[in-house]
Amino acid sequence: MNNGKNGGEPVVRAEDIRKVYRLGKIEVEALRGVDLVIEPGEYVAIMGPSGSGKSTLMHIIGCLDSPTGGEYWLDGEQVSELRGRRLARIRNHKVGFVFQNFNLLSRVDIVENAALPLRYTGGISRRQRRERARTVLDQLGLSDRLQHKPDELSGGERQRVAIARALVNDPAMLLADEPTGNLDSDTSREILKVFRDLHSRGHTIVVVTHDSNVASEAGRVVRLTDGRVHS
Ligand SMILES: Nc1ncnc2c1ncn2[C@@H]1O[C@H](COP(=O)(O)OP(=O)(O)O)[C@@H](O)[C@H]1O
Numbered sequence: 632m633n634n635g636k637n638g639g640e641p642v643v644r645a646e647d648i649r650k651v652y653r654l655g656k657i658e659v660e661a662l663r664g665v666d667l668v669i670e671p672g673e674y675v676a677i678m679g680p681s682g683s684g685k686s687t688l689m690h691i692i693g694c695l696d697s698p699t700g701g702e703y704w705l706d707g708e709q710v711s712e713l714r715g716r717r718l719a720r721i722r723n724h725k726v727g728f729v730f731q732n733f734n735l736l737s738r739v740d741i742v743e744n745a746a747l748p749l750r751y752t753g754g755i756s757r758r759q760r761r762e763r764a765r766t767v768l769d770q771l772g773l774s775d776r777l778q779h780k781p782d783e784l785s786g787g788e789r790q791r792v793a794i795a796r797a798l799v800n801d802p803a804m805l806l807a808d809e810p811t812g813n814l815d816s817d818t819s820r821e822i823l824k825v826f827r828d829l830h831s832r833g834h835t836i837v838v839v840t841h842d843s844n845v846a847s848e849a850g851r852v853v854r855l856t857d858g859r860v861h862s
């Protein structure tokens with residue numbers, strides 16, 4: 632848990648973020664001046680209709696993409712000017728991603744899956760990586776599944792593996808895009824409980840969702856319409 636590592640800085644500070652996609656001569660203004668501050672330990676839901684810019688905003692705050700305007704500080708570091716490898720490095724250190732379709736590797740066991748982000752940090756042996764992954768999988772109640780491959784697990788267990796992988800690097804923020812989108816309602820509740828527990832332990836969580844049950848768990852809802860935040 633590295634919340635507050637950068638002494639009182641917000642985890643997310645985005646000012647007047649703009650994103651224009653250019654498709655030949657056509658320009659799409661996906662974000663039209665978004666301001667967003669997320670403090671350490673907050674649980675925030677980002678909601679909005681299809682096409683409102685949720686994924687674009689998530690990609691920018693998760694350092695998967697860069698804005699075409701505005702400024703962005705992640706955990707106190709100015710990242711809006713960064714591109715390529717330097718952006719990837721910050722992303723790998725500071726953001727843990729959880730996706731709707733889990734994005735797990737089917738050929739390897741869940742320890743290897745959860746350990747994956749540690750490969751890119753360097754300076755850690757394979758044994759240490761697996762040890763760290765086992766610790767996080769244990770915290771997520773998966774210690775009796777360590778030899779299993781993703782296909783041998785339930786949907787809820789797979790999503791817990793994905794959450795373990797997101798946490799293994801001790802990120803400043805957990806960023807989840809429709810994390811319950813592929814789960815039935817019982818399993819969704821199970822995953823929401825995992826998020827609730829992580830939040831109570833101080834993790835910063837940002838969830839992009841169109842599901843009001845998911846959003847109702849968050850401490851704050853940020854609503855996007857046509858690339859702008861309203862309320
Ligand atoms: N790679 C892209 N190239 C061009 N237009 C895009 C691209 N990604 C998204 N858009 C457009 O930007 C707007 C916002 O999209 P998006 O962020 O995916 O919204 P949401 O996730 O809320 O559905 C939409 O009009 C969409 O068509």
Ligand SMILES: [Mg+2]
Nearest residue numbers: 682685686687
């Ligand atoms: Mg989207």
